[in-house]
Amino acid sequence: MRKRALISVSDKSNIVEFAQGLDKLGYELISTGGTLKKLQAAELPAIPVSDITQFEEILDGRVKTLHPNIHSGLLARRDDPGHQQQLAERDIHPIDVVVVNLYPFKQTLEQESVTQADAIENIDIGGPTMLRAAAKNFRDVLVIVDPDDYQPVLEQLAQDKFDEKDRKRLAAKVFRHTANYDAMIAGYFSEITGEKNPETYTITYEKVQTLRYGENPHQSAAFYKEPLAKGASIANAKQLHGKELSYNNIQDANAALEMALEYQGPAAVAVKHMNPCGIGIGDTISQAFQKAYQADPVSIFGGIIALNRQVDKDTANQLKEIFLEIVIAPSFTEEALEILTVKKNIRLLEIPIESTRGQRQKLVSVAGGLLVQDVDNGKVNEQELTIATNRKPDEQEMKDLLFSWKVVKHVKSNAIVIAKQDQTLGIGAGQMNRVGAAKIALEQAGDSAKGAVMASDAFFPMPDTVEEAAQAGITAIIQPGGSKRDEDSIKACNEHGIAMVFTGMRHFKH
Numbered sequence: 473m474r475k476r477a478l479i480s481v482s483d484k485s486n487i488v489e490f491a492q493g494l495d496k497l498g499y500e501l502i503s504t505g506g507t508l509k510k511l512q513a514a515e516l517p518a519i520p521v522s523d524i525t526q527f528e529e530i531l532d533g534r535v536k537t538l539h540p541n542i543h544s545g546l547l548a549r550r551d552d553p554g555h556q557q558q559l560a561e562r563d564i565h566p567i568d569v570v571v572v573n574l575y576p577f578k579q580t581l582e583q584e585s586v587t588q589a590d591a592i593e594n595i596d597i598g599g600p601t602m603l604r605a606a607a608k609n610f611r612d613v614l615v616i617v618d619p620d621d622y623q624p625v626l627e628q629l630a631q632d633k634f635d636e637k638d639r640k641r642l643a644a645k646v647f648r649h650t651a652n653y654d655a656m657i658a659g660y661f662s663e664i665t666g667e668k669n670p671e672t673y674t675i676t677y678e679k680v681q682t683l684r685y686g687e688n689p690h691q692s693a694a695f696y697k698e699p700l701a702k703g704a705s706i707a708n709a710k711q712l713h714g715k716e717l718s719y720n721n722i723q724d725a726n727a728a729l730e731m732a733l734e735y736q737g738p739a740a741v742a743v744k745h746m747n748p749c750g751i752g753i754g755d756t757i758s759q760a761f762q763k764a765y766q767a768d769p770v771s772i773f774g775g776i777i778a779l780n781r782q783v784d785k786d787t788a789n790q791l792k793e794i795f796l797e798i799v800i801a802p803s804f805t806e807e808a809l810e811i812l813t814v815k816k817n818i819r820l821l822e823i824p825i826e827s828t829r830g831q832r833q834k835l836v837s838v839a840g841g842l843l844v845q846d847v848d849n850g851k852v853n854e855q856e857l858t859i860a861t862n863r864k865p866d867e868q869e870m871k872d873l874l875f876s877w878k879v880v881k882h883v884k885s886n887a888i889v890i891a892k893q894d895q896t897l898g899i900g901a902g903q904m905n906r907v908g909a910a911k912i913a914l915e916q917a918g919d920s921a922k923g924a925v926m927a928s929d930a931f932f933p934m935p936d937t938v939e940e941a942a943q944a945g946i947t948a949i950i951q952p953g954g955s956k957r958d959e960d961s962i963k964a965c966n967e968h969g970i971a972m973v974f975t976g977m978r979h980f981k982h
């Protein structure tokens with residue numbers, strides 16, 4: 473009996489060459505509508521699937537290969553006499569090779585004005601059914617879903633070199649492929665129905681690159697992206713210059729990007745180890761960067777910079793003076809690129825920072841599990857603040873308080889930020905007690921803490937932080953409020969003439 477190959481592909485690139493190879497190796501070719509036409513046009517002796525099913529394609533292609541004559545040929549075990557006898561009784565031939573790729577569901581969703589009808593019509597049913605059947609029966613059926621495998625598969629077939637491991641590898645690829653396909657469909661439907669935190673969390677990611685290593689050189693790592701990632705996202709970055717991003721670069725760049733997305737006016741963010749080390753806002757991007765730099769000229773060394781405006785010549789000239797790992801911006805002028813690309817090691821990333829953030833949920837893995845939460849999109853405006861003290865913040869203090877609140881949201885808890893006139897002066901990050909974070913931030917700010925404001929990501933459990941702030945000359949504080957002992961902190965502020973406002977919203981970042 474001649475060996476059979478069933479070919480049914482949506483992406484028809486290189487299929488003729490592959491089919492020619494199979495034909496040369498003696499396979500009988502069976503195919504569906506469009507694929508058949510393409511093979512026959514190349515004068516290949518392919519036969520329609522309907523010759524096997526004795527049933528023509530119906531329902532606009534919704535039913536073509538969904539037939540027992542196909543699926544028995546795919547699922548029958550060659551080493552099972554019962555299976556073989558049942559095939560023989562029904563004159564069904566086994567199928568040895570299956571080449572299928574699926575309707576372009578993802579590409580359909582990527583289209584600007586996709587309708588629901590279009591999306592649904594692009595859910596492939598017959599293709600995954602064949603792929604799964606063939607992959608289940610991998611010992612007897614070779615299954616190919618990726619056009620990149622055509623050439624190597626032909627070479628191996630020609631040399632008769634397929635062992636069980638190779639067959640399993642192709643089957644594993646198929647199950648990953650159909651799982652990825654179904655996860656995208658599940659995501660689409662969950663979005664339509666607006667269901668949150670469903671009973672199973674079926675997500676899928678596609679590889680961007682294998683990374684040289686993870687957080688440390690002995691850890692292997694890779695970067696994956698959401699198949700439909702849109703908007704401001706490190707996964708959508710266009711790298712204009714510099715060597716490949718590392719694992720830590722990607723984490724830091726993501727943190728810097730998230731911070732830069734907070735500001736409407738020109739803003740510059742400098743990040744080290746996922747915490748901001750300096751943030752500045754100004755009338756121009758060059759002025760904003762100057763402030764971010766001056767905020768902490770030591771820590772910025774080797775840092776990641778995110779700018780929410782085009783990098784111009786002035787800013788590029790400042791950037792080039794320091795050793796930086798990455799500069800992220802929505803765009804770079806030609807002059808800026810000329811200045812910065814002289815530096816071999818700097819990585820320049822173009823990301824549409826002016827668009828909306830490319831993430832709605834944050835996922836964190838724990839051993840044996842996954843935590844899922846909404847991204848912290850919490851914002852407060854002046855009207856939503858409660859003034860807790862006798863003294864109200866004046867106009868400049870209020871501006872500084874709102875600025876520092878946007879910063880502290882992105883600092884690892886326990887977090888304290890000291891700021892004045894559109895610039896951070898001291899940042900205390902990731903401390904095990906709040907007053908410790910305050911001491912670090914105030915020490916960094918030094919004398920410039922006089923007349924500055926303080927932001928705290930969570931409430932003060934006791935008045936010790938207020939006492940530290942008062943000693944350093946802080947004149948206004950922003951914090952969520954809500955502690956049982958708020959009164960103690962309010963009293964301390966009143967004694968020192970500090971204005972304190974409550975946001976009613978906490979910004980823990982663990």
Ligand SMILES: NC(=O)c1ncn([C@@H]2O[C@H](COP(=O)(O)O)[C@@H](O)[C@H]2O)c1NC=O
Binds near residue numbers: 480481503506535597
């Ligand atoms: N319904 C079926 O029986 C069926 N069988 C195969 N397909 C798909 O039809 C496509 C190929 O169609 P054509 O050869 O007509 O261009 C492939 O993507 C294949 O996965 C089907 N279509 C969708 O479900």
